Amino acid sequence: xxxxxxxxxxxxxxxxxxxxxxxxxxxxxxxxxxxxxxxxxxxxxxxxxxxxxxxxxxxxxxxxxxxxxxxxxxxxxxxxxxxxxxxxxxxxxxxxxxxxxxxxxxxxxxxxxxxx
Amino acid sequence: xxxxxxxxxxxxxxxxxxxxxxxxxxxxxxxxxxxxxxxxxxxxxxxxxxxxxxxxxxxxxxxxxxxxxxxxxxxxxxxxxxxxxxxxxxxxxxxxxxxxxxxxxxxxxxxxxxxx
Numbered sequence: 001x002x003x004x005x006x007x008x009x010x011x012x013x014x015x016x017x018x019x020x021x022x023x024x025x026x027x028x029x030x031x032x033x034x035x036x037x038x039x040x041x042x043x044x045x046x047x048x049x050x051x052x053x054x055x056x057x058x059x060x061x062x063x064x065x066x067x068x069x070x071x072x073x074x075x076x077x078x079x080x081x082x083x084x085x086x087x088x089x090x091x092x093x094x095x096x097x098x099x100x101x102x103x104x105x106x107x108x109x110x111x112x113x114x115x116x
Numbered sequence: 117x118x119x120x121x122x123x124x125x126x127x128x129x130x131x132x133x134x135x136x137x138x139x140x141x142x143x144x145x146x147x148x149x150x151x152x153x154x155x156x157x158x159x160x161x162x163x164x165x166x167x168x169x170x171x172x173x174x175x176x177x178x179x180x181x182x183x184x185x186x187x188x189x190x191x192x193x194x195x196x197x198x199x200x201x202x203x204x205x206x207x208x209x210x211x212x213x214x215x216x217x218x219x220x221x222x223x224x225x226x227x228x229x230x231x232x
Contacts, residue, residue, distance in 0.1 A: 046223075
């Protein structure tokens, strides 16, 4: 069975600081997909990124970057120069490659608070 | 930008009442999902559907039921609400068909349910 661990329950940083959210996953499958979602106070989950297990290139999107390392089964998320609008709960998730079994397994989330 | 809608956004109701949470998407997605999110933030899949007339139970046992009579509509019903049903319910959809398990799930804004 697959598992996603987000060990950081809550993080608080001062605005403009950089912050990294950790995500460690477990699966025996060799093909899988990893996701990050953002949940602002309004409640909806906003899709941020999807990576497949064959693509270990790091990705950067504006102030967001993701570091995928299969050797350590980690898919960490870094926000550079954080802003108050980044305050939210962030979820890492995993899905397997079996067609018909695309259910997402979520981590427990990290609540990020950016202090102005 | 995902077009998936949930109503009501907030619902306070007494024990024993029958309730239906609505979820609709305008993206023509075949697959739809219901997640329950407890106060500790963890998300659990309770129902999913691969298309019209297809419904399956998720990983977390739930007393709710779902139906999928139309592609765009995936309502969730509780025949007799109890305080233990108090939670946030999130609906999601993904493309389906032959696009495979790498597709992204897009989420609605959620319904916060409080059963007194």
